[in-house]
Amino acid sequence: MPVSLTVVRPESREPRVVETGTTGLDLFGTDRTVVAARVNGVIVDLSAELHDGDEVEPVLASSDAGLAIVRHSCAHVTAQALQRLHADAKLGIGPPITDGFYYDFDVAHPLAPEDLKAIEKVMSGIVKERQRFVRRAVTDEQAAAELGSEPYKLELIGLKGSATSTEGASVEVGAGELTIYDNVRGDGTVAWKDLCRGPHVPHTGYLGNAWSITRSSAAYWRGDQRNAQLQRVYGTAWATKDDLVAYQNRLAEAARRDHRKLGAELDLFSFPEELGAGLPVFHPKGGVIKRVMEDYVREAHIRAGFSYVGTPHISKEGLFHTSGHLPYYADGMFPPMDDDGQNYYLKAMNCPMHNLIFKGRGRSYRELPLRFFEFGTVYRNEKSGVLQGLTRVRMITQDDSHSYVMASQAADEVKHLLRFITDLLEDFGLDDYYLELSTRDTEGAKSTKFIGSDEQWEKATAVLEQVGRESGLDLVPDPGGAAYYGPKISVQAKDAIGRTWQMSTIQYDFNQPARFGLTYTGPDGHPAEPVMIHSAKFGSIERFIGVLTEHYAGAFPAWLSPVQVLGIPVAAEFEPYLADVAARLTEAGLRVEVDTSDDRFGKKIRNAQTQKVPFMLIAGEQDVAADAVSFRYRDGSQKNGIAIDAAIEELVAATRPPRR
16 A cells, blocks of 8 residues: 655655655665665664655765764674684674774784784675675574674673663664664675664665774773773774765874874973873973963953962862762872871862862952962873873863852853953964853763752753853753763864864852852842852863964964074074074064074074974075065065064064953
8 A cells, every 4th residue: 555755855845655665775775875764753774664654854974873874884894894804703892983983892812904904805895795784673582692602792682771881882782672783695695793773874885985994902891991801993984985085184184283293393292201191291392382371361360350369289188078079070080198197189170279268258249250260280080091192181280260159140250251261262263163061961870970959950051051042152062061060161162174172161060169168248148159150261271282283283373482583594604693683582572592503594494494483584694784684484485684673573563462
């Protein structure tokens, strides 16, 4: 009997009458850009049978949902290829991730680069075979019988629907019925199978040549270091070959901009093994950048009504019980230090100590908003596997502030802080950003990490959401990403090559004021409890420097450059002349060096370009005779015979820091 469907596309809704048994492949099978179907809002395989009244929408390979399907399908092909090469390999999990996928395996030996090339070769053959992905529903007993030689799959079957099923396992198995996907050859024989919820592309040929295996690493089963260590194979997959090439080009550009490489080449910072992982040191040139940033943000805070304070790096443990950090954040803190039976902790946050300053004397509503600010270095016990140069460290210098306000002032204070942050980002050249609103989980295992009443969370979240929407910026939800004490807005900034970085944060805290017993005298003469709003404008100065280094590829704006002007004499006899010019520039506030090395003139120019100095000041015989200099800019252009006074005027203007 006929079946009535509605085919939904962005530009139309098309009623269709089709035969019973019609599938998504029948509707879209000739269009290889369609990899699945969204039926009544649920994404299913194109091979799924459609029913009367269904609304059917094609899922394009280029969409986020489509890419996840392509990547997960490619993960299955990776696993099939590896088991063809290593028959004793045991399967872990293989979810899609940002820009790609991975699959975990228990294999006898670590995988070498030649192993990855062999996997790719076998994968190419599987793709050419156009093996169909065929979904089967099975009982727990059937799944256990079919996958009896796969211990990790058996564990997942036992965890079906459990909240403890973590780190991508939901891709393999969830609550409800179990399903296995068979990879079926053209002759109908099953080439391989895996426990999986799907969906998948119709057949392996859909993957074409738009994929690549990228690397391997060690990984603990289900992300727990108490479990077995597996081998993780990473890959990437895209809708088209052009998309893959564009991604590979982005990776190459990212490698060129890697702040760890540039930090060494430009002599900015390093990570001495003697100190330990995640503990950078800033060299003099990197110290200049750090100091200029600190000067900028210190002055900006003072202009914005903040009072500068200072607090210790350690405290007795009781303070962090009061704040809630030890009950709710202990895993992020370093172990305690024992001082004659009294435990002390390195601080992971500055807020508990700012609360003590607030509590140090009586406060009136007339003082509010009361704003404290400091450069507070905090210490987080980050796992070594997640450390990433300056962008993920264990020593974090925050331009940390806390505003104490009446509840009626909270929205205006958040607006004030958000304007501060967006002005700062634009001054530093990060002018493409959006907002992310992090809220609590209300269900599941993670819900226990949040404290406070439903009413408090709803009120706090409503304030942040209102301000975020009124800002006119995109506001993206982040369920479960809140701090234990309240929701937050984070500013997500895009760099020069389109990568997104979490930068500044604003957090609404209704918990710590109560835990510390903070009060002020209200307009009615009675004690009232303030709202506390946390904010870090740079977020982490270390992270911000790492992001800026990659954003500018080391060619910092002139006002931020460690060396703003490099004097280059054409010959040694002109060094004294340039030294006098440099002294005048230094007196005018510029950071100047003169290259007095034995290198030839051309080599000095190349060195300055390598060091990405904004301005080269050149002096030769004609310049000295005319009491002038020649300019060479970072882009290679040049102006000759500029009078010294005019040169100083131009350089002072070009290196002036932004000030709102």
